[in-house]
Amino acid sequence: xxxxxxxxEVSVNAFLLLGLGGMVGVLSGMxxxxxxxLMTPLLFFIGIPPAVAVATEANQIVASSFxxxxxxxRRKTVDLKMGTVLLIGGLIGxxxxxxxxxxxxxxxxxxxxxxxxxxxxxGVIGSLxxxxxxxxxxxxxxxxxxxxxxxxxIHGLPFKMRFRTSGLYISVIPPVIVGILVGILAAIxxxxxxxIMVPAMIYLLGMPxxxxxxxxxxxxxxxxGFTTLLHATTNYTVDMVLAVLLLIGGVVGxxxxxxxxxxxxxxxxxxxxxxxxxxVCGKLALDLLIQPSELFSIGTAGxx
Amino acid sequence: MRWxxxxxxxxxxxxxxxxxxxxxxxxxxxISTNFxxxxxxxxxxxxxxxxxxxxxPIQVVxxxxxxxxxxxxxxxxxxLGIWVNTxxxxxxxxxxxxAIATSAPWSEVLNEADDLRHxxxxxxxxxxxxxxxxxxxxxxxxxxxxxIRMENGLYVLAEGAVDLRESTLFNTAIQMPAxxxxxxxxxxxxxxxxxxxxxxxxxxIEVSKVGLERWLFNLSRQQPxxxxxxxxxxxxxxxxxxxxxxxxxxxx
Numbered sequence: 402x403x404x405x406x407x408x409x410e411v412s413v414n415a416f417l418l419l420g421l422g423g424m425v426g427v428l429s430g431m432x433x434x435x436x437x438x439l440m441t442p443l444l445f446f447i448g449i450p451p452a453v454a455v456a457t458e459a460n461q462i463v464a465s466s467f468x469x470x471x472x473x474x475r476r477k478t479v480d481l482k483m484g485t486v487l488l489i490g491g492l493i494g495x496x497x498x499x500x501x502x503x504x505x506x507x508x509x510x511x512x513x514x515x516x517x518x519x520x521x522x523x524g525v526i527g528s529l530x531x532x533x534x535x536x537x538x539x540x541x542x543x544x545x546x547x548x549x550x551x552x553x554x555i556h557g558l559p560f561k562m563r564f565r566t567s568g569l570y571i572s573v574i575p576p577v578i579v580g581i582l583v584g585i586l587a588a589i590x591x592x593x594x595x596x597i598m599v600p601a602m603i604y605l606l607g608m609p610x611x612x613x614x615x616x617x618x619x620x621x622x623x624x625x626g627f628t629t630l631l632h633a634t635t636n637y638t639v640d641m642v643l644a645v646l647l648l649i650g651g652v653v654g655x656x657x658x659x660x661x662x663x664x665x666x667x668x669x670x671x672x673x674x675x676x677x678x679x680x681v682c683g684k685l686a687l688d689l690l691i692q693p694s695e696l697f698s699i700g701t702a703g704x705x
Numbered sequence: 706m707r708w709x710x711x712x713x714x715x716x717x718x719x720x721x722x723x724x725x726x727x728x729x730x731x732x733x734x735x736i737s738t739n740f741x742x743x744x745x746x747x748x749x750x751x752x753x754x755x756x757x758x759x760x761x762p763i764q765v766v767x768x769x770x771x772x773x774x775x776x777x778x779x780x781x782x783x784x785l786g787i788w789v790n791t792x793x794x795x796x797x798x799x800x801x802x803x804a805i806a807t808s809a810p811w812s813e814v815l816n817e818a819d820d821l822r823h824x825x826x827x828x829x830x831x832x833x834x835x836x837x838x839x840x841x842x843x844x845x846x847x848x849x850x851x852x853i854r855m856e857n858g859l860y861v862l863a864e865g866a867v868d869l870r871e872s873t874l875f876n877t878a879i880q881m882p883a884x885x886x887x888x889x890x891x892x893x894x895x896x897x898x899x900x901x902x903x904x905x906x907x908x909x910i911e912v913s914k915v916g917l918e919r920w921l922f923n924l925s926r927q928q929p930x931x932x933x934x935x936x937x938x939x940x941x942x943x944x945x946x947x948x949x950x951x952x953x954x955x956x957x
Binding site: 402403404405407408410411412460461463464465466467468469471472510512513517626629630632633634637639641642644645648649652655656689690691692693695696697698699700 | 736737738739740741742776777778779780781782783786787788789790846849850852853854883884886914917918919921922925926929930932933934935936937939940941943944945946947948951954
């Protein structure tokens with residue numbers, strides 16, 4: 402069944418969108434990630450204009466994170482105080498990101514920026530995760546307990562604050578900076594940034610793993626919500642029909658994914674996720690490196 | 706006397722000796738949620754007050770043009786090992802959609818002078834004023850624009866697609882793709898003889914979004930803040946609904 406998307410102004414198969422939403426939903430349920438980093442490139446591949454894909458994906462992430470955070474709130478695994486500090490940084494970052502996005506759109510380089518961001522971040526995160534989970538598997542085999550660094554340079558910074566749920570007493574500067582960076586990425590890449598936020602919280606801020614996912618989801622709702630509004634009011638690129646179709650698929654898929662995820666070991670899951678991230682990264686990198694069959698592209702008029 | 710009549714007939718010929726009587730299968734295309742393209746059937750007859758002139762066979766050219774809009778054509782080049790948009794050229798006006806159907810090969814239906822006068826062929830519809838100051842080779846960019854849009858089915862040149870019977874009745878079908886933009890689609894029918902336009906008929910087909918599509922599009926442009934908030938509300942409601950449904954399924 403073809404469906405006409407009013408903002409993207411293209412006609413796509415509704416079942417394809419439901420299927421994509423479902424597939425990414427399964428993965429996000431399995432791995433506990435938002436899935437935006439997979440969905441946005443997939444939307445590029447099926448011919449949704451990149452600007453619409455990025456803005457609409459931000460809207461979809463609001464839904465999936467909201468659904469996720471409710472579950473974490475019930476289990477009391479959300480550090481609201483830390484979430485708010487991250488959020489302040491996130492909102493500043495999102496505003497900066499949308500400004501950068503609009504500037505590059507006028508230069509005609511927005512596709513390049515979005516793709517480069519994807520290649521760089523997916524490549525780095527994917528490789529780190531792959532190496533880290535390989536080491537974890539080796540350690541569990543040899544039986545050594547994993548160690549975590551308790552004190553580093555971050556504890557020497559001023560403006561300290563006590564975060565009770567996380568059991569931390571640290572400066573607010575690192576969380577604000579992490580928030581800003583993730584906010585910029587959310588606006589430019591149309592992702593929640595969970596795949597960057599989660600490692601940053603564990604390794605940089607030293608937060609306990611059990612509160613990390615909930616807290617990250619909590620602040621992602623607001624950052625992506627804010628990003629959606631900014632894109633809707635400055636670029637008019639949020640496609641509600643597209644968002645709803647992806648949502649329906651995503652919500653059902655996440656349910657199935659959670660069941661599958663519960664049956665696999667954490668290290669195995671992380672390796673699978675790492676491989677998937679690297680595969681998406683590789684595909685995008687090839688597109689940039691190999692000479693495209695069509696060198697020309699048509700865009701709406703605007704400066705250049 | 707006979708000579709005088711002949712001269713008069715010759716003078717009258719380029720005026721309204723042959724006229725088009727046109728019919729359209731639809732003069733309105735509605736883009737609804739399940740829109741996936743539309744086929745417009747254009748049919749008609751050639752009305753004559755005089756016998757059919759025998760000098761050259763009559764030919765029919767039908768064109769449908771979408772709204773003109775300025776666009777930018779960009780070219781990628783290799784910079785530091787990756788392919789990046791480098792050159793760009795602004796095209797001051799190009800139709801979003803343009804289809805031509807003819808009753809014979811292009812070279813037989815229209816000469817260059819009349820093409821220039823009536824802007825019939827695809828390159829004639831693309832206006833690129835000041836392009837020379839932007840890029841070294843504008844023709845390459847215009848060719849690329851035509852090529853890309855032809856591949857997407859947005860520009861069509863269907864030679865011989867008009868079925869002409871007894872030099873009087875004609876009909877053709879023009880396929881409009883799913884990714885149409887809104888606006889007035891100028892529809893023209895030319896009658897030509899020996900490459901010269903002898904008669905011209907113009908009408909228009911209106912393409913517009915309807916229903917939900919119309920409403921959402923208008924809202925997103927006129928009340929972007931409300932549209933954005935509405936998208937967020939739907940997203941949050943869906944997220945909450947999903948969470949509630951999961952709990953019910955687990956407990957039930």
